[in-house]
Amino acid sequence: MAVTRETAAAVRDVEQYKYGFVTDIESDMAPKGLNEDIVRFISAKKNEPEWMLEWRLKAYRHWLTLADEEPTWAKLHFPKINYQDSYYYAAPKREKLASLDEVDPKLLETYKKLGIPLLEQQMLAGVAVDAVFDSVSVATTYKKKLEEMGVIFMPISEAVHKHPELVKKYLGSVVPYTDNFYATLNCAVFTDGSFVYIPKGLRCPMELSTYFRINEKNTGQFERTLIIADAGSYVSYLEGCTAPQRDENQLHAAVVELIALDDAEIKYSTVQNWYPGDADGKGGIFNFVTKRGACRGKNSKIMWTQVETGSAITWKYPSCILQGDNSVGEFYSVAITNNRQQADTGTKMIHLGKGTRSKIVSKGISAGYADNTYRGLVRIGAKADGARNYTQCDSLLIGDKCGAHTVPYIETRNPSAVTEHEATTSKISDDQLFYCMQRGMNQEEAVSLIVNGFCKEVLQTLPMEFAVEAQKLVGISLEGSVG
Amino acid sequence: MALLEIKNLHASVAGKEILKGITLNLEPGEVHAIMGPNGTGKSTLSNVIAGRDGYEVTKGQVLLDGEDVLAMAADERARAGIFLAFQYPVEIPGVTTSAFLKTALNAKRRAEGKKEIDAMDFLKLVKAKTAVLGMPYDMIKRALNVGFSGGEKKRAEVLQMTMLEPRVAILDETDSGLDIDALKVVSDGVNSLRSPDRAFLVITHYQRLLDYIVPDHVHVLANGRVMATGGKELALELEAEGYAKYLETAA
Ligand SMILES: Nc1ncnc2c1ncn2[C@@H]1O[C@H](COP(=O)(O)OP(=O)(O)O)[C@@H](O)[C@H]1O
Numbered sequence: 001m002a003v004t005r006e007t008a009a010a011v012r013d014v015e016q017y018k019y020g021f022v023t024d025i026e027s028d029m030a031p032k033g034l035n036e037d038i039v040r041f042i043s044a045k046k047n048e049p050e051w052m053l054e055w056r057l058k059a060y061r062h063w064l065t066l067a068d069e070e071p072t073w074a075k076l077h078f079p080k081i082n083y084q085d086s087y088y089y090a091a092p093k094r095e096k097l098a099s100l101d102e103v104d105p106k107l108l109e110t111y112k113k114l115g116i117p118l119l120e121q122q123m124l125a126g127v128a129v130d131a132v133f134d135s136v137s138v139a140t141t142y143k144k145k146l147e148e149m150g151v152i153f154m155p156i157s158e159a160v161h162k163h164p165e166l167v168k169k170y171l172g173s174v175v176p177y178t179d180n181f182y183a184t185l186n187c188a189v190f191t192d193g194s195f196v197y198i199p200k201g202l203r204c205p206m207e208l209s210t211y212f213r214i215n216e217k218n219t220g221q222f223e224r225t226l227i228i229a230d231a232g233s234y235v236s237y238l239e240g241c242t243a244p245q246r247d248e249n250q251l252h253a254a255v256v257e258l259i260a261l262d263d264a265e266i267k268y269s270t271v272q273n274w275y276p277g278d279a280d281g282k283g284g285i286f287n288f289v290t291k292r293g294a295c296r297g298k299n300s301k302i303m304w305t306q307v308e309t310g311s312a313i314t315w316k317y318p319s320c321i322l323q324g325d326n327s328v329g330e331f332y333s334v335a336i337t338n339n340r341q342q343a344d345t346g347t348k349m350i351h352l353g354k355g356t357r358s359k360i361v362s363k364g365i366s367a368g369y370a371d372n373t374y375r376g377l378v379r380i381g382a383k384a385d386g387a388r389n390y391t392q393c394d395s396l397l398i399g400d401k402c403g404a405h406t407v408p409y410i411e412t413r414n415p416s417a418v419t420e421h422e423a424t425t426s427k428i429s430d431d432q433l434f435y436c437m438q439r440g441m442n443q444e445e446a447v448s449l450i451v452n453g454f455c456k457e458v459l460q461t462l463p464m465e466f467a468v469e470a471q472k473l474v475g476i477s478l479e480g481s482v483g
Numbered sequence: 484m485a486l487l488e489i490k491n492l493h494a495s496v497a498g499k500e501i502l503k504g505i506t507l508n509l510e511p512g513e514v515h516a517i518m519g520p521n522g523t524g525k526s527t528l529s530n531v532i533a534g535r536d537g538y539e540v541t542k543g544q545v546l547l548d549g550e551d552v553l554a555m556a557a558d559e560r561a562r563a564g565i566f567l568a569f570q571y572p573v574e575i576p577g578v579t580t581s582a583f584l585k586t587a588l589n590a591k592r593r594a595e596g597k598k599e600i601d602a603m604d605f606l607k608l609v610k611a612k613t614a615v616l617g618m619p620y621d622m623i624k625r626a627l628n629v630g631f632s633g634g635e636k637k638r639a640e641v642l643q644m645t646m647l648e649p650r651v652a653i654l655d656e657t658d659s660g661l662d663i664d665a666l667k668v669v670s671d672g673v674n675s676l677r678s679p680d681r682a683f684l685v686i687t688h689y690q691r692l693l694d695y696i697v698p699d700h701v702h703v704l705a706n707g708r709v710m711a712t713g714g715k716e717l718a719l720e721l722e723a724e725g726y727a728k729y730l731e732t733a734a
């Protein structure tokens with residue numbers, strides 16, 4: 001959010017926004033439900049070339065054959081989703097609220113705690129604001145700089161037109177349209193997302209962030225992101241926002257594909273804080289995400305860091321396919337579930353190349369009546385001589401009505417591989433709480449401090465400004481979890 | 484008015500009465516020592532004053548500057564100026580001593596209507612305090628109490644005390660398990676904080692500590708009661724004769 005705040009400040013200073021990029025979606029509605037016409041409608045709205053439409057249709061037709069293959073193996077319980085009861089393109093806007101007085105006071109309190117400026121609070125809560133708030137002006141400046149360096153950073157809908165050769169080559173190359181129920185659905189109906197290409201040998205000097213993406217309205221639901229780091233390049237990408245985001249669409253199914261060529265490195269950080277539902281488990285986002293990175297080149301590296309605090313349901317396994325010899329995959333995760341939230345999250349590390357290494361650090365925190373599962377796969381292929389994996393899964397329980405589960409799968413087909421797995425489960429003890437409170441901290445501060453200590457190893461992999469926000473978020477998302 | 488008044492305090496744990504009517508007055512500037520055999524209720528007394536859960540006060544009062552301490556939550560008591568150096572300090576994995584100290588200090592400052600301490604000022608302050616205590620500065624980079632030796636844990640308690648500058652400090656067997664060097668550090672820490680507006684309740688098993696922290700009053704606690712009160716010479720007498728005579732009278 002630090003980024004947005006800067007943006008807001010900058011925009012306030014800049015003259016009125018004058019580039020009419022944002023299309024008027026009010027008049028662009030598609031009816032509820034899903035069929036080939038809807039897929040064609042979405043593609044037409046984006047003026048897509050034939051090959052893109054064909055790909056979407058292929059995915060859609062495949063999805064129809066998957067009707068009975070909606071994943072059920074995760075430790076998640078939710079009512080069956082009626083896919084014909086959703087909007088796949090620009091759901092009707094709910095009426096704007098007249099002022100912040102009409103917003104849930106709890107939400108406002110959270111904004112205040114995160115230090116979000118008033119204007120931005122109004123934006124997030126869906127209040128009609130007079131001032132034009134958009135990151136376009138700032139984004140334009142950044143874009144220019146990036147362009148000069150040869151970085152391509154634009155909405156994927158734009159990349160389809162401007163860089164069809166790159167999109168054709170890489171889209172679906174890591175997560176094919178046949179991959180899984182939710183990813184297939186995403187292929188058919190994705191609305192927008194980011195496209196990033198880092199040219200050979202360039203260390204991208206700034207963090208790329210979804211905030212600087214133009215026209216990102218209404219893309220949260222079926223987001224599609226594609227990042228390619230060419231040989232010897234480096235990029236750090238930030239996704240998400242620490243402020244609780246509301247979305248009228250309950251179903252989210254994003255896909256992210258990363259490709260790292262020889263000696264390239266991609267660092268992808270997420271803070272996910274979609275609406276978790278109320279304390280009784282009413283409402284909240286169902287978040288079914290497919291994120292996967294391919295370390296195609298030798299010595300390449302992909303590092304995922306995620307801080308998952310939102311959503312009613314989280315189904316997410318950011319993974320690495322370690323094809324290139326000596327490539328490295330890392331996964332750092334904090335998943336917090338409170339009240340009635342459920343998370344089933346983890347990673348897959350697929351070792352194919354020689355000397356490949358992977359590291360998994362997962363911190364699951366469960367409070368209230370929540371369930372939190374780490375599910376991970378480490379697979380070492382027959383040719384992955386000398387491959388190594390280190391996995392550490394720690395669970396922290398707050399209260400005695402929540403659950404923590406660890407489901408690690410290890411498959412080794414190469415005798416020279418070494419895998420290590422460590423797991424712990426602990427509780428915040430009364431002694432720890434009393435100790436902190438005896439030093440003057442209130443209960444919430446104490447919980448926040450202890451939990452932040454528990455997650456430290458993961459949080460410190462985040463870029464600086466994100467880390468500070470994430471620390472606060474950890475405390476806030478556990479409020480009311482003790483006593 | 485006494486700084487801390489404990490009036491006819493009765494408290495039970497798990498239905499069993501442990502404190503059976505304790506009365507103590509700590510005037511500002513005084514150091515009181517409490518001595519007594521194991522299992523007699525010394526830690527119970529400090530926990531009850533600090534507000535730990537699981538203790539039921541059945542009778543009596545504890546007043547800080549005339550304010551009802553027992554009506555306050557544990558964190559309020561701390562912010563009001565009651566500090567307990569724990570007999571068994573608790574490990575807080577992943578939280579550096581420095582981060583812990585800063586959070587505690589800021590909680591106190593907030594209660595006093597001050598703004599949070601500046602990062603540089605904080606580091607300066609910690610540097611100064613660790614130097615006074617002859618502690619290695621690097622200790623503050625380690626997770627609080629995790630992997631600390633017995634002596635290091637007690638030093639960390641004293642460091643926290645000197646940072647938070649409480650009105651009333653209770654030290655629960657802070658000397659147990661310390662070698663002579665650590666004992667000096669702990670004593671120096673306490674002595675450096677002695678001031679006309681602060682009081683100490685020093686719980687100890689051994690007279691030895693009281694050679695370094697010279698008390699104004701010594702109380703003998705046995706079977707949940709104060710059996711005798713005297714000056715520092717009482718500690719020497721206890722050292723020589725043991726607690727037997729107090730236990731007999733109690734029985
Ligand atoms: N949490 C507890 N549950 C049950 N008994 C306790 C608890 N805490 C203390 N006691 C009992 O209270 C008595 C006094 O203990 P304590 O105050 O720790 O003594 P001291 O500190 O003087 O050694 C002992 O008999 C002890 O077993």
Ligand SMILES: [Mg+2]
Binds near residue numbers: 525527570655656
């Ligand atoms: Mg004791």
